[in-house]
Amino acid sequence: MSDLNCTRTSIDINRQYFESNPSIIDSTFIGIEKNIVECANCKYQSVTYKPYSVMSLELTDSLENSISEYFQTKSLGKGNEYRCEKCEEKSEAKVIEEILSLPNILVFHLKRFDSRGKKKHDIV
Numbered sequence: 001m002s003d004l005n006c007t008r009t010s011i012d013i014n015r016q017y018f019e020s021n022p023s024i025i026d027s028t029f030i031g032i033e034k035n036i037v038e039c040a041n042c043k044y045q046s047v048t049y050k051p052y053s054v055m056s057l058e059l060t061d062s063l064e065n066s067i068s069e070y071f072q073t074k075s076l077g078k079g080n081e082y083r084c085e086k087c088e089e090k091s092e093a094k095v096i097e098e099i100l101s102l103p104n105i106l107v108f109h110l111k112r113f114d115s116r117g118k119k120k121h122d123i124v
């Protein structure tokens with residue numbers, strides 16, 4: 001599949017969502033996100049699209065850095081492996097977040113607590 005076809009598919013998905021959800025709430029607060037999970041074993045990419053209204057960010061020293069961190073390719077580590085739908089093997093897959101469209105008003109959620117529920121006092 002060429003890049004042009006990928007782009008056209010993405011535009012169609014975006015258009016399709018907003019045509020079937022024509023409310024002012026959707027057109028103001030909803031964007032479409034593309035989530036790619038790439039198998040480390042066979043490189044197959046599982047792609048899903050989903051509407052979002054909140055971008056949940058890790059807390060860093062600036063909003064710009066938090067947004068940059070959000071879009072960095074992540075790896076599913078040990079104990080959190082991904083089972084590939086193509087080769088059916090478990091692997092430490094890559095997860096890539098992309099934005100298909102932005103809402104007019106985007107809400108940022110800053111993760112002020114760590115995974116144990118403890119507040120990050122050094123920054124907040």
Ligand SMILES: [Zn+2]
Nearest residue numbers: 039042084087
């Ligand atoms: Zn695979």
